[in-house]
Amino acid sequence: MASATTSSSSSGLTFKLHPTGSAQPPTPRVFGCVIGIQKGHTVEIFNSFELLYDEPTNSLDRPFLEKMQELYKKVFPNFYILGWYSTGSDAQESNMEIHKALMDINESPFYVLLNPAINHAHKDLPLTIYESKLHVINGIPQLNFVRSSYTIETVEVERISGDHVAHLKPSDGGSAATQLVAHLTGIHSAIKMLNSIIECFTIISFAMQKGDIPYENSLVRHVSSL
Known part of the structure; x- marks a missing residue:
């Protein structure tokens, strides 16, 4: 061709x-x-x-x-x-x-x-x-x-993620791929936990706006500082 x-x-x-x-x-x-x-x-x-x-x-x-x-x-x-x-x-x-x-x-x-x-x-x-x-x-x-x-x-x-993956080394006899999977699993768990906390804060914030629960200034300040 x-x-x-x-x-x-x-x-x-x-x-x-x-x-x-x-x-x-x-x-x-x-x-x-x-x-x-x-x-x-x-x-x-x-x-x-x-x-x-x-x-x-x-x-x-x-x-x-x-x-x-x-x-x-x-x-x-x-x-x-x-x-x-x-x-x-x-x-x-x-x-x-x-x-x-x-x-x-x-x-x-x-x-x-x-x-x-x-x-x-x-x-x-x-x-x-x-x-x-x-x-x-x-x-x-x-x-x-x-x-x-x-x-x-x-x-x-991109530089941080690329450098991190490039320097992954096997530990405890495991392969680099196994270590990477374990690392990503830990990140996934942390993100899942963070998502749950944000969802909880969101529900509480809406409830305070509607007057369903007392307004907590300390909680609002804590959320604003995140």
């Missing part, structure tokens, strides 16, 4: 990829959307979600995409669909149909290609970011993929 790429991009966009927004892709080819923010010429990729792909029609399940977009918008109101991703070794002409289908969501989407054939001798992430650029070929305007450069960007929370 013919390649659909040209030389490097000259759009002036700066792409910043956050490590939590990308992961090592599985062997079967997968498709999805990348979400994040764009301020001027700076594009930051923060997260992604997988999409359903119909191979016979070379199209994405649009109702599923819109449902996922709605759900993510509730959790990340400041994030927008910036483009899409798929696994593969090179951008192909057939990928442009999927690219065009997303232009009603983002008029200038970009394409992130994740290469599952990882070369451990290379230090760079096995991915390539493409923008689309209009070229006139034989008098006919055509969209083509052009490569864009990117940088790895991390915020403090």
Whole structure:
């Protein structure tokens, strides 16, 4: 299948990829959307979600995409669909149909290609970011993929979590995976307890507002200090 790429991009966009927004892709080819923010010429990729792909029609399940977009918008109101991703070794002409289908969501989407054939001798992430650029070929305007450069960007929370996982060491003869599970279980229990306390405070606060129980100034001050 013919390649659909040209030389490097000259759009002036700066792409910043956050490590939590990308992961090592599985062997079967997968498709999805990348979400994040764009301020001027700076594009930051923060997260992604997988999409359903119909191979016979070379199209994405649009109702599923819109449902996922709605759900993510509730959790990340400041994030927008910036483009899409798929696994593969090179951008192909057939990928442009999927690219065009997303232009009603983002008029200038970009394409992130994740290469599952990882070369451990290379230090760079096995991915390539493409923008689309209009070229006139034989008098006919055509969209083509052009490569864009990117940088790895991390915020403090990402650095802390990444550093913590990287330095996990087995203890008491257990594996690193076992220790990680135990650590995450402890965090889950702490969050569950915190949620119960907040729920209890909420019920008491509403009851005091309604006059069902006496107003406790000390309790209100304690909640306000949290």
